[in-house]
Amino acid sequence: MNALMGLSTNVSRLQWNEYQENGFVKLGRTLDENELSQLQNRIDDYMMGSITNNELMMQLDVGGNDYGAMGSTKFGQSKGFKESTLSYRKIEKLEQDPLFFAFMRKEIFRDICFKTYGNIDISSYRAMFMNKPKDLGTVLPWHQDGGGSWGLSHDPRVTIWTALDHATTDNGCVQVIPGSHHLGLLNEMGHLITDEQRKNYCDESKVKYLELEAGESMILNNMLLHRSGVNNGNSSRRAFSTCYMDGSTTQINSGKRFPLLFEAK
Structure with missing residues (x-):
């Protein structure tokens, strides 16, 4: 912990043991007020179209309990800006x-990756914004992150999830x-159980x-095993999630490599 800034800069042995036992652990604050504000404003700029990048994969929220509705033409994920909302x-x-790239490369995340994978190059499978808008939010059923549907040469093992708003029981x-990671992959193709x-x-x-503070x-x-519900609160639940993996991982069907975040020391 960085006492001056109040930021977590490393993972304690106690935290790591808790993570290994339960499959999750809270790290505390990893963004100072200025960094948090910058990421909040940046993601809002992408949603409103103030900044555009046609390579970003963007998906509108349908809201409600029908997870399958996310596959419809309007609400499916595709490249580029959709509408100002x-x-x-x-x-x-x-x-x-x-x-976002600078945040992904913070030293505390390097420490976590090397604890997980050893002293090797580390890449990112995905770096994504996940949102449950006020009075919306789509149910995400119980699932695991991995499996054959991801089409990777190595299975990713660790994700860092960061709250850009307060994440509460009410807002999804x-x-x-706890401990369900010890079950291993439940379905060969992964995702929903x-x-x-x-x-x-x-x-x-x-x-x-x-629950996390912004x-x-x-x-x-x-x-x-994890899930999330709809947003019944009075504010959005914005978050940023990065899946870190062995840097030698490729997409099986194309041989494609992924963005390198950390090099072996």
Whole structure:
């Protein structure tokens, strides 16, 4: 912890042990007020069209309990700006933005990556904005981040999730099943789990709501079962998520490599 700035700059042994046991741990604050304001303003500029980048993958939010509706023509994810609204659900490829890229490369995240993968090059599978707009937000059912549908030569193991607004139970914070990462990948193709698996592993009595203050981050194991609900609060729930992985990872069908974030020491 950086006492002067109040920022977390490293991961303690206690935090790391908690992460290994539970599959998640809160890091505390990783953005100072100025950095937080810059990222908030930048993502709003992308949503409103004040700044455009036609390579960004952007998706509007439909809202509600029908996760399948996200695949419709209007609400599917595709390249480029859609319309001036703060009701986007997701924006990917933010490693192309210098402000977000600089944040992704903070020393505390390097430390986490080297603890996870060892002293190797580290790349990013995705750097994305996730949003639950005020009075909207689409349910994201229980799932894991990985599997065959990702089409990668190596499975990513760690994600850093950072709150750009307060993330609360009311506005759709992440919910997890502590320790569920020890189950490993439940479906070969990954992502959503079956009804039977949900009954077996996701009893409501086990659910932990991960509330964060704006500017705080947490580590999530990619195999941790997690979900989120709609936004019933009176403010947005903006967040930024980066999936870090072995830098030698390629897309199987194309051989494509991914943006390098950290080089081996």
